[in-house]
Each structure stands twice: as C-alpha cells, then as structure tokens.
Amino acid sequence: MKYDVAVIGAGPAGLAAAIEAKKNGAGKVIVLERDFEAGGILNQCIHNGFGLHYFKEELTGPEYAERFIDTLNETDIELKLNTMVLSLDKDKRIRAVNPCDGGIDIEAGAVILAMGCRERPRGALGIPGTRPAGIFTAGTAQRYVNMEGCMIGRKVLILGSGDIGLIMARRMVLEGAEVMACVELMPYSAGLKRNIVQCLDDFDIPLYLSSTITEVRGKRRVRSAVISRVDKDRKPIAGTEKEIECDTILLSVGLIPENELSKEAGIELDGRTKGPIVYENMETSCPGIFACGNVAQVHDLVDFVTMESNQAGRAAAAYATGKKETGGKTFDVYAGKGLTYVLPQRARMDGIGSFLELFFRVDDVYQNVQVAVSTAQGRIARFKREYVVPGEMEKVRIPKKLLDGGEIRLELEAAQ
CATH class of the missing domain: 3.50.50.60 (FAD/NAD(P)-binding domain)
Structure with a gap:
C-alpha cells in the first residue's frame, strides 16, 4: 500500500501531525497505533490542566485527545488500531501487523515518528x-x-x-x-x-x-x-x-524515548535527549522521516507537543508532495554550560522563517541568569531568565537575520 504520509503512533503527537499533514496537502494519510484506541497516554490522564496554551481553556487528558480524535474522524485519514509496526527502513518502507489484516507493507512519501516514550x-x-x-x-x-x-x-x-x-x-x-x-x-x-x-x-x-x-x-x-x-x-x-x-x-x-524503529532505520540519535537528532522542521537525519512529541524530546506540557507535531505534519506534507526544498546551508546547534540539551540540534538556513525556535532544559536550578547565544564571531543574542529549573522546558526565538549559517551554541551565564 502506498501513502503520502504514514504516522506511527496515535497519541497527541501522532494525531496532531496527521491532521496537520492532511490540512497541508497530503493526499493519502495513514496512522498506525498499537493500542486498541487512539489518544495515547492522555486517556489515563483524567486530571485537568491540559489545553491552557493551545485551546485557551482547561481540559482533562481524555477531553484534549477527543478534540483531535473528532477532527481526525472528520477527514479521510486512515487509522489502524491494534497495529504493531515491526520495522521501518531509511527508504520509508514500513512493515506492520494486526489481527484483521495480518501483515501490512506500506510505502510512504514521508514518515512521522510519534511513538512517545516509556518509563524507566x-x-x-x-x-x-x-x-x-x-x-x-x-x-x-x-x-x-x-x-x-x-x-x-x-x-x-x-x-x-x-x-x-x-x-x-x-x-x-x-x-x-x-x-x-x-x-x-x-x-x-x-x-x-x-x-x-x-x-x-x-x-x-x-x-x-x-x-x-x-x-x-x-x-x-x-x-x-x-x-x-x-x-x-x-x-x-x-x-x-x-x-x-x-x-x-x-x-x-524518568522517561526514555521509544528508539527501536529509529535505530532500525539508521536515524542518528542524540545522546542527551536519547531521541533522534532533528532539523528545524523536525526532519531526522534520514530524509523524509520526521519525529515529534516525546520521541524527540520529553515534554512537560502536551500543548507544546501539539505545536511541535503541527510543524512536523506540515513539513512531512511538503516533503511528500514535493513542495519544499530541503537543501541550503546546514549548521549545528550545541548545548553549552548549564544546559542538558537543545533541540533542534541542526538547522538549515533555507528552512528557517523569520525566527529559529530552540527548546532546551537546564541542568540545575538557576536564578537571575541569561541564555547566551554565540557563533564563531561572538555573542549574537541574550535572553534573560529570572528563574529556570530542570523540570520545565524553556524556549528562545532567535531572529534569522542574526544567523550567519555557522554553528551556534547556547549556554547560561550570570545576568548582566
């Protein structure tokens, strides 16, 4: 079977990515989920506190998931439950199995990894x-x-x-x-x-x-x-x-990203996040394979999972339909002093809009610090933070006009 976009995982990341891919021109989209229902971890998170950033209202986990499941059901996106993905290769060929269809072979124009993570x-x-x-x-x-x-x-x-x-x-x-x-x-x-x-x-x-x-x-x-x-x-x-x-x-x-399929496809992993190394559009080191949600980095808010997955869905649709070039000057992004990781780890100048958004976590509790962004030529930006802790993911937006296409480094230093 051939599809424009295949999504592995029907949790909050996979649902958002599939819907966004469909919105952005992907023709045939399929979502593969090993559980008996869509929604992922949200189904057991019956407490409230979800959706404050994305929907501007407070929801429980199942209510948040239901919004996306209902939207998915209004499209012609194919959802296969009770389906275990057995293998994925760099050419975007997927082998899966379920009780109804038996073995399933899928060829996809683009693949989105949204398998989430597991507990230690x-x-x-x-x-x-x-x-x-x-x-x-x-x-x-x-x-x-x-x-x-x-x-x-x-x-x-x-x-x-x-x-x-x-x-x-x-x-x-x-x-x-x-x-x-x-x-x-x-x-x-x-x-x-x-x-x-x-x-x-x-x-x-x-x-x-x-x-x-x-x-x-x-x-x-x-x-x-x-x-x-x-x-x-x-x-x-x-x-x-x-x-x-x-x-x-x-x-x-602690949580560990589900990496088995990523490793099998030959995707380069980050020793810090334990997930795939991704570019600014959430593409991995294998062209046409994207990663989003907790398989890329462990999030503390599902709202940010959705925003990140929307980006992956748009990029996957563009790749599958040939609407976007993925070339251009590439540079690495490094986590320096005071940071445990930064994501994306790589970026292409052609793929950056007005700003490059970088997500990171700190390695300790800090007060009155600034996030310094440097290139080979020196400091290009500073972002002040009064209080940062490892349990909360942080974000900075760097104007593209400040970037020269060379590697950049983020690190903490005392606020001036």
Missing part, C-alpha cells in the same frame, strides 16, 4: 533488596487506577518527583490511600512547580530531596523501604537511613 523500570535502577509484589512505575499505576479501576495499594511511597509521580501522589490520596512521602535523588524536583504545589503541598505529602531508596523490604508484598540521604555524588550517606512502612512503591524516575 526498576531493573534500570539497581535498588537493593527483595523482589516483592507492590512495585509499579507511576504510569502503570495510573493506568490501573484510572482506566482499569484497580486500587494498587494503601500505603504508598514514591521514588522520583517527575510529573506523573506527583500527579499519582494526589490521585492515591483522593482514592483513600496514604502517601508516605515522595523521595527525590536530586536536590530539586523534576516536576512542574504547579504539580509540586497542587499534588504534594496541598495534601501535606513530604518531599525528601537529595534522598533515595537504598533497600526494599518484604517477602511476598512490599513491607517497607529504607531511604537514605545522598551526597553531592549521589552516593548514599551512611548513618542517614530511615525505614518507611509502605505496601506499594511507585517509580517516577
């Missing part, structure tokens, strides 16, 4: 102790409680302070559980400030920073966990152990 499991952490029941990733717990109607525990300890963990702290209290504490390895929270206030402070849930679980106790079910303070090298400090009684541990310790 316990096995990646190496927590000492026994292996009892009662240990879940925060996202798995969220699905059990919000979608399956299963109560997972009564005394809950949360490791990590990512947004899903914070939100589940509140959710478990509302369901009648006692949340003993939220334990964070770093000296700052990894979640949004509003979630710290609304999910921990408003429910008197303690947050232990610079701390971690050093032992899990229990035979068949978690009975307790030992937490310890850590030093500047993130090593447990002897003598600071504290045992906390609990029957459930939730892990909110």
Whole structure:
C-alpha cells in the first residue's frame, strides 16, 4: 500500500501531525497505533490542566485527545488500531501487523515518528533488596487506577518527583490511600512547580530531596523501604537511613524515548535527549522521516507537543508532495554550560522563517541568569531568565537575520 504520509503512533503527537499533514496537502494519510484506541497516554490522564496554551481553556487528558480524535474522524485519514509496526527502513518502507489484516507493507512519501516514550523500570535502577509484589512505575499505576479501576495499594511511597509521580501522589490520596512521602535523588524536583504545589503541598505529602531508596523490604508484598540521604555524588550517606512502612512503591524516575524503529532505520540519535537528532522542521537525519512529541524530546506540557507535531505534519506534507526544498546551508546547534540539551540540534538556513525556535532544559536550578547565544564571531543574542529549573522546558526565538549559517551554541551565564 502506498501513502503520502504514514504516522506511527496515535497519541497527541501522532494525531496532531496527521491532521496537520492532511490540512497541508497530503493526499493519502495513514496512522498506525498499537493500542486498541487512539489518544495515547492522555486517556489515563483524567486530571485537568491540559489545553491552557493551545485551546485557551482547561481540559482533562481524555477531553484534549477527543478534540483531535473528532477532527481526525472528520477527514479521510486512515487509522489502524491494534497495529504493531515491526520495522521501518531509511527508504520509508514500513512493515506492520494486526489481527484483521495480518501483515501490512506500506510505502510512504514521508514518515512521522510519534511513538512517545516509556518509563524507566526498576531493573534500570539497581535498588537493593527483595523482589516483592507492590512495585509499579507511576504510569502503570495510573493506568490501573484510572482506566482499569484497580486500587494498587494503601500505603504508598514514591521514588522520583517527575510529573506523573506527583500527579499519582494526589490521585492515591483522593482514592483513600496514604502517601508516605515522595523521595527525590536530586536536590530539586523534576516536576512542574504547579504539580509540586497542587499534588504534594496541598495534601501535606513530604518531599525528601537529595534522598533515595537504598533497600526494599518484604517477602511476598512490599513491607517497607529504607531511604537514605545522598551526597553531592549521589552516593548514599551512611548513618542517614530511615525505614518507611509502605505496601506499594511507585517509580517516577524518568522517561526514555521509544528508539527501536529509529535505530532500525539508521536515524542518528542524540545522546542527551536519547531521541533522534532533528532539523528545524523536525526532519531526522534520514530524509523524509520526521519525529515529534516525546520521541524527540520529553515534554512537560502536551500543548507544546501539539505545536511541535503541527510543524512536523506540515513539513512531512511538503516533503511528500514535493513542495519544499530541503537543501541550503546546514549548521549545528550545541548545548553549552548549564544546559542538558537543545533541540533542534541542526538547522538549515533555507528552512528557517523569520525566527529559529530552540527548546532546551537546564541542568540545575538557576536564578537571575541569561541564555547566551554565540557563533564563531561572538555573542549574537541574550535572553534573560529570572528563574529556570530542570523540570520545565524553556524556549528562545532567535531572529534569522542574526544567523550567519555557522554553528551556534547556547549556554547560561550570570545576568548582566
């Protein structure tokens, strides 16, 4: 089967990208989703707070997803659910399978990767102790409680302070559980400030920073966990152990972009974001293959996922229909001092409009700093920030007239 644009994933990124591609002239568009319904992670995010930037109103996760599902259903975009993509190559050939069609071979003019990300499991952490029941990733717990109607525990300890963990702290209290504490390895929270206030402070849930679980106790079910303070090298400090009684541990310790298909297609990955390296239009190192949403960088707001995916959808439609040249002088974008990453990592002068938008995260909590943008000739722009934290993605817009086509670097420095 041949399509102009094929989208892998029907979460918020894939839905927005497919709709935007259709709006911008793509003829035949197909969306492939391995789950039994579209919407992705939003289906289990029944709390509100979505849509404030994009729709200018407050929605729950399912309501936000429904807006795009309804729009998709008004088009002739083909949506295949229960469909697992098995392979993708650099020539944009897709092999998938589902119960109805069996094996499916797709040739696409452009492909959009929107597979999202997965949670880091316990096995990646190496927590000492026994292996009892009662240990879940925060996202798995969220699905059990919000979608399956299963109560997972009564005394809950949360490791990590990512947004899903914070939100589940509140959710478990509302369901009648006692949340003993939220334990964070770093000296700052990894979640949004509003979630710290609304999910921990408003429910008197303690947050232990610079701390971690050093032992899990229990035979068949978690009975307790030992937490310890850590030093500047993130090593447990002897003598600071504290045992906390609990029957459930939730892990909110980071998200990893789904990279299997990207690797198979030979797409170049960024060691910092762990996702594909992309250009200003979200195109990867393989021409005609684009990436957006959490597969490219982990977002804290779904509104920004939608905006980024709209860009990928427009670019994919242009590529598939031959309406846009992708040549021009190419330059790299680097993350310097104080930044963990910057995206896009590359840009082409011909593809930049009036501004080049760059997204980044900082590596610590900073006050009264400025984001300095430099080329080989020196500083070309500075953007002041009164307060930045790792849990919140930042953005700067650099006027194209300031760019000379050479590499640029972003870094933090003290505000002048």
